[in-house]
Amino acid sequence: MKLFYMPGACSLAPHIVANEVGIDLELVKVDGKTKTTETQQDFLATNPNGYVPALVLGDGELMTESSVLVQYLADQKPESGLMPKPGDMARYRVQQWLAFVATELHKVFGAFFKPNTPEATKEINRELLAKRLAFVDxxxxxxxxxxxxxxxxxxxxxxxxxGWAKHVGIDLSSFANIQRYIGTVAARPAVQKALRAEGLA
Structure with a gap:
């Protein structure tokens, strides 16, 4: 399997899951501005939407969306427990969290990375993030x-x-549980391996 990624982008999540379950991915770095790979391939030919992650399976099938890819990769090794068994309430709880992260955090953070986002929109998003982060905490x-x-x-x-908070000026210092959580997850060998591979460690 081939994972198209940008260092530190949401593609880091499936990269971590792959490491956790012991799947060796072929990593292909993408330049977000030029939409080309390290070997000057046109990334838009792989994913016309132009964003990562994009996972190309052995048969050439393309999969996208972080919340889906982490489930797919975890399900390749069900014994890992990264995704509970189908029909188990715990699975729906994990999927609930995945949906929450995608819609209530990921999309809200995304506005801060766009240079044309109005300051008024950013302020609304800061207030929303404060509420959502308090919920997570x-x-x-x-x-x-x-x-x-x-x-x-x-x-x-x-x-x-x-991990994006520090890059967009969102202060997490008032969320003690989140601070502890960030450190706990960061210490996992699979996470460290992904960070090193993406040049972030």
Whole structure:
């Protein structure tokens, strides 16, 4: 499998999951401005939407969207527990978190990376993020990870998005549980391996 990524982008989440379950991905770095790969291939020919992650399977099938890719990769090794079994309520809880991260955090953070986002929009997003982050902080009280003691695909995605805060001026210092959580996830060998591979460690 081939993962098209940009260092530190949301493509880091499936990269982490692949490391957690022991899947060796072929990594292809993409330049976000030129939409070309390291070998000067046109990334738009792979994903016309122009964003990462894009996962190309062995048969050439293309998959996109971080929240889907982390589930797909985790399901390749169900014994890993990164995605609970189909039909298990715990699976729906993980999917609930994945949807929350995608819609309530990822998209809101995204506005700060666009140079043409009006300052008024950024201020609205800061207020919204403060509420959503307070919710996450409360849910992490007394828990190592979102689901308790078990690391799941949702944690890979949440941790990746939380990492954007320092790049866009969102202060997380008032969220003690999130601060602890960031450190706990960062210490995982699979996370460190992904960071090194993407030149972020």
């Amino acid at each position: 409360g849910k992490l009280d007394g828990r190592a990870y979102l689901m308790g003691d078990a690391f799941t695909a949702a944690d890979a995605y949440l941790w990746t998005i939380l």
